Amino acid sequence: MLRVSTDKTELEVDMIHAFLADESSWARGIPRQVVERSIEHSLCFGGFIDGRQVAFARVITDCSTFANLVDVFVLPAHRGQGHSKRLMAAVMAHPDLQGLRxxxxxxxxxxxxxxxxxxxxxxxxxxLMERYFPGLYESRSDERPQR
Structure with missing residues (x-):
């Protein structure tokens, strides 16, 4: 059974960064420092099975009026088992995300x-309007530190 935690000290940042940088379609090439900063300034949800992180979601919010859900994933080997639904249920039940406009x-x-x-x-x-720069991190790949 998936255990969901918002304790950032439990997050496996290496795994989160590797998935986002190498496997995601939305953050390919993202530098580790950017991932670390995004985690620091967000409400994060880690999904764990037997103590290992297999899922992640991040919410950017003021905890009062607005939230934006980003970086939701379940590792490929753990998909199709309902983990994304359990992760989303935990996100939606979080007390800081109630009553948002x-x-x-x-x-x-x-x-x-x-x-x-x-x-x-x-x-x-x-x-709705946006400023969107797809491929931003890939275009900066020469600036990426080596892992």
Whole structure:
């Protein structure tokens, strides 16, 4: 059974960085220092089986009005066992994420995971704007420290 914790001292930062930098479609090439800083300034959820981290989710929030869910993943060897649903249930039940006016996320392929938790396409998409730099970390690969 997946155990979910928000204790950042339990997070396996090496594994999180390796997945994001090498396997994710959204943060490929991300420097470790950026991952560390993002964890430091976010509400993080680690999913653990037998003491080993197999899942992760991060929420950027002011804990009052807004939250943005990012970096959600389950390691490939542990997918298809309901871990992403348990991880999302823990995220949605967290006391700091109750009563928010807006809770956002971006996904290209996991709509079926998020819809049961109340996520829908934006009601007024014309009101949303963004600055988006896909491939940002890959373009800086020459600046990446060696692992």
């Amino acid at each position: 807006r809770f956002t996320l971006a996904t290209g392929d996991a709509h079926a995971l998020y819809a049961p938790f109340g996520f829908t396409p934006p009601l007024k998409p014309a009101t």
